[in-house]
Amino acid sequence: MNSGKVTTDEERQRELFDELHEIVDRPIRLMVACGTQNRAILRYGIREKLPRYLDLVAGPGCSVCVMPAGHIDAFIKVALQPDVITAACDDLIRVPGSTESLESIMEKGAHVEIISAPMDALEIAVNEPDKIVVYPAVGFEATAPSVAETILEAARIGLDNFCVIPSIRLLPPTIDLLMHDPELNIQGLLCSDHINTISDTEAYTVLAKKHNLSCFIAGFEAVDILEGLVSLVKQIRNGESVFDDTSAFIYSSEEKKNARKMVAEVFFAVDTHWRGLGSIEQSGFVIRDELSLYDAVKRFNIRFSQGHEQCLCQCNAIISGRGLPPDCPAFGMACTPHNPIGPCMISDEGICSSYFKYNVDSRPNG
Numbered sequence: 001m002n003s004g005k006v007t008t009d010e011e012r013q014r015e016l017f018d019e020l021h022e023i024v025d026r027p028i029r030l031m032v033a034c035g036t037q038n039r040a041i042l043r044y045g046i047r048e049k050l051p052r053y054l055d056l057v058a059g060p061g062c063s064v065c066v067m068p069a070g071h072i073d074a075f076i077k078v079a080l081q082p083d084v085i086t087a088a089c090d091d092l093i094r095v096p097g098s099t100e101s102l103e104s105i106m107e108k109g110a111h112v113e114i115i116s117a118p119m120d121a122l123e124i125a126v127n128e129p130d131k132i133v134v135y136p137a138v139g140f141e142a143t144a145p146s147v148a149e150t151i152l153e154a155a156r157i158g159l160d161n162f163c164v165i166p167s168i169r170l171l172p173p174t175i176d177l178l179m180h181d182p183e184l185n186i187q188g189l190l191c192s193d194h195i196n197t198i199s200d201t202e203a204y205t206v207l208a209k210k211h212n213l214s215c216f217i218a219g220f221e222a223v224d225i226l227e228g229l230v231s232l233v234k235q236i237r238n239g240e241s242v243f244d245d246t247s248a249f250i251y252s253s254e255e256k257k258n259a260r261k262m263v264a265e266v267f268f269a270v271d272t273h274w275r276g277l278g279s280i281e282q283s284g285f286v287i288r289d290e291l292s293l294y295d296a297v298k299r300f301n302i303r304f305s306q307g308h309e310q311c312l313c314q315c316n317a318i319i320s321g322r323g324l325p326p327d328c329p330a331f332g333m334a335c336t337p338h339n340p341i342g343p344c345m346i347s348d349e350g351i352c353s354s355y356f357k358y359n360v361d362s363r364p365n366g
């Protein structure tokens with residue numbers, strides 16, 4: 001019965017922590033794949049207050065962090081071509097390839113513009129008719145509708161000096177691959193609302209069944225995350241493996257239908273390379289032949305290689321749930337946000353930069 005008592009956010013958090021301490025009576029390991037949720041967990045100090053036996057590992061949920069060095073090399077090679085303007089997001093330009101980054105080649109005369117949305121790249125192309133504007137489209141499936149919409153708009157207005165390097169990654173095949181590793185021993189997956197944009201929620205239902213995996217979609221506030229953790233622990237204790245999609249109301253089915261239609265019109269899925277994980281079946285998008293004018297891979301004859309990653313860096317282990325930033329000898333020493341070695345320290349979604357910001361920075365003299 002409702003007692004009429006209003007529970008504040010802080011009280012609710014306390015209740016949820018208490019509940020977690022009560023119900024975690026065995027070692028449980030959960031993966032928090034989303035970079036934004038990992039950042040929120042650190043920002044709210046959730047990690048320190050968890051029961052001892054509840055182990056949270058990170059996953060491949062930062063789209064910039066999972067880009068192999070060889071793909072960054074390809075972005076750089078195209079950016080160095082004459083009459084090219086590369087329009088890229090802020091996080092991406094600092095990510096190192098084998099030897100350079102988009103930021104470092106700006107000093108050598110490459111024209112790189114920082115944008116916040118794909119349509120910004122289109123606008124640059126409209127205003128710079130004598131240049132070719134290349135947009136490296138890095139992101140997960142949630143970003144695919146806006147990239148598809150931009151390409152369709154370019155085709156609609158007949159713009160021929162704009163093209164995209166499709167570098168979108170799809171999470172479900174990668175989660176599937178990781179769950180095959182018995183050493184990881186992940187029992188539950190905390191997912192974010194992001195996946196729900198074009199969400200193939202069915203893919204997660206299949207994953208839950210296939211790997212006996214408990215899944216929960218949560219938001220980004222402390223209470224959302226704690227409720228997700230409580231739900232996952234309860235599922236695991238009850239031997240359930242379901243995909244708990246309580247946030248399905250965020251996007252209407254009409255919005256999802258339209259987004260999926262646009263994506264299918266522009267892209268199809270192919271095997272794609274991920275940093276530290278190799279080639280994963282059907283885990284990325286390429287542009288359909290009908291729209292090849294907007295495909296930078298074809299226009300510039302791009303060949304993606306693996307490239308050379310910094311040997312000190314342990315991003316590969318971290319994005320596959322096999323370690324946390326403090327396990328890396330460079331963390332907070334040779335590698336800081338001011339002098340980053342790997343992508344996990346560069347991107348705001350990167351787990352190393354989140355650890356540094358909310359753990360090291362908050363310590364006295366840290």
Ligand code: SF4
Pocket residue numbers: 312313314315318325328329330331332335336340341342343344345346352
């Ligand atoms: S701390 Fe730096 S070097 Fe170590 S894993 Fe993270 S990004 Fe790589």
